[in-house]
Amino acid sequence: MLLSLPALHLQTSEYHPLFQLPHRRLGPWCSPTGSPAPLSCETGCGEGSWILVCRLLVPTQVSLLSMEEDIDTRKINNSFLRDHSYATEADIISTVEFNHTGELLATGDKGGRVVIFQREQESKNQVHRRGEYNVYSTFQSHEPEFDYLKSLEIEEKINKIRWLPQQNAAYFLLSTNDKTVKLWKVSERDKRPEGYNLKDEEGRLRDPATITTLRVPVLRPMDLMVEATPRRVFANAHTYHINSISVNSDYETYMSADDLRINLWNFEITNQSFNIVDIKPANMEELTEVITAAEFHPHHCNTFVYSSSKGTIRLCDMRASALCDRHTKFFEEPEDPSNRSFFSEIISSISDVKFSHSGRYIMTRDYLTVKVWDLNMENRPIETYQVHDYLRSKLCSLYENDCIFDKFECVWNGSDSVIMTGSYNNFFRMFDRNTKRDVTLEASRENSKPRAILKPRKVCVGGKRRKDEISVDSLDFSKKILHTAWHPSENIIAVAATNNLYIFQDKVN
């Protein structure tokens, strides 16, 4: 039985220009019935042994801004948020990313907010609660802007979030919208100074005549408060829409890629960036392809790849020249002429490119397939997986309703043995590269009981539909899973379905 999911709301005890929200460890989202043992990555894609850990709703603006809520309001919010049909467009999750340890999970949404979830710590008393994620911090990263010169509105939607590796007690992440990249510092504060001479406890200045003693303020513990501050703003470097950011393995630089250019930044310098790729033709009439995604190599700080709308991937070495317009390697698979249609170019456009953790392979996602490439072989991928080939005959309808332009992401698991990507109808697919088995799972409220094992789904393409199968025509194309993330070392996945964030983990028997 699905327990009612309480609305997430964070009360602010005092208003502060920085987003200081008192940290509240809320109750469990679901009542656990099993004890998840430490999971290893060797369990593979589970063949049906994935369980729902929790379903999280991004807190809406309404609840964020309310200063105080009594029980009644909370109840109203409960029912308000639980009903999916009331989800506003601003709540649609647009990016999901685990940090390097997997302890934190960041989501960005169309309203420009970033919500960070933290994993419940394992404790002796409540060992069964480990593995759940609760809200750790929420802040407004980007606001809508208006470019007066071009008469353009700049959306506040967060396109990508990338974490920096942790180097001190604070966490750092990069978040970007179409035009501006920001570096945010998320830190905890659990002590505050008390006992000022000149100020009283509320912060009001005291009448100097009443001060007769001298004392030194002492730090006293307080409720844990998580604050997010923007440390750097990297703006005005992109004419076109930023689609990717990637932190370099040197932890000092990162790159941001838009449709035609890629810029290299130093974290410390916000008023300058270096342009390292520029594919803008001198005559825009000759434009034939755009950059769709870019990523640095996980270990070699001089190497990066970028994918194009033509289905090609270029690997570049920054040691070769300052402007990496000439690629070092060029990955392209010749097109299959039998599959040619009006929409061949659209479905061959790569929507995401990811290096494997080992750095040996890259994975690309185009509309219908996921491909794994070996960096040492440029003429074709080593593996191709069909995500939803049954859509090939429906491309015209998908073109009409714009679904063909959806940009699905793809992720590796920690050991690079399983890859995962999303599909429609809230389905997501996992492919085990070793066993060549694949599974289709669904992230939906109706079918997911907490701790219940997810049932593999199947789409039937024609002919007789078996009992548990779903036919292609009854797929809901408005429910799409574009963004997923996999914990860096454990079998925990985060799946974003519109405004819901599902967290599943592999149940080890």
Added chain:
Amino acid sequence: MEFKLEAHRIVSISLGKIYNSRVQRGGIKLHKNLLVSLVLRSARQVYLSDPCPSLYLAGHPGAPALPQQPGESVAGPPAGWGEPPPPAACAAWPEPEPQLELPAVPEVPRAGDAEPAATVTGAGDTLQGGEAEAAEAAWRRVEGPRETAVGGSDVFPQGFGAARRPCGCPPGDEDKMSASPRVDGCCAPRPAGPEPPVPPLVCPRKRGAEGVGGGPADFPAPGSTPLKKPRRNSEEQPGGAAAAAAQEEEEMETGNVANLISIFGSSFSGLLRKSPGGGREEAEGEESGPEAAEPGQICCDKPVLRDINPWSTAIVAF
């Protein structure tokens, strides 16, 4: 034949997408518009290479429906330009085609004029001149005796020129900017010189007010009078359509559609630039130089793009 229908439909949809992308929040997305323009090109190529245009017309379910209803067809396009109802679109499509049968011949030389002018390198001025000339002639002929059914053929160059009349108005900044060089020729309502950002904002609103058929309403935008003419033309046409011979349709094909297509083809890269908002982005931010530098190409593409089908539906609609 099915390919042609399909191609036609895809072209309509693509044009609708390009049009709608102008009013999207966040600015025009270069990637999406580039992909849409590629689809547009593929569909155009299929349309051109389809070997049985006569079959298309004769066997078309919409054709018999032609004679009676402007009304019904009107209902069609307003229903949604973004999702152009195929029957209405198809119904409208054969209309101009039979219209073009007769004037096809006299049009050919004109088309011929425009054609080489349109090809590739900068014959911008020539093209401009040719088109303006065609536009003027078209208008003249439209007002002239209807029985020549030249209105039909004028439909294309007329639409061509006419669409360039509100030239600033249309889909994008690049058109606006491209219009500036020939503002004297076509654009009565347009101010000469560099366009302030206001006109493009104004135009979309106007177009929006006209509803779905707004895009092609570029054409009727300058006034209601021109609207009536094409409508009368279209009403006249079906009579002519009935008598259309395959050969004439062929001519029509080559005469006008091919004219357009060749203009497309010659500056297809312009198509790419136009539609993907590469051009738009250009207009919005970077250099207005290239656009102004190739007025010929710019000039044709966008209005012609619009003209292919929604144009014909718009005629009926208005």
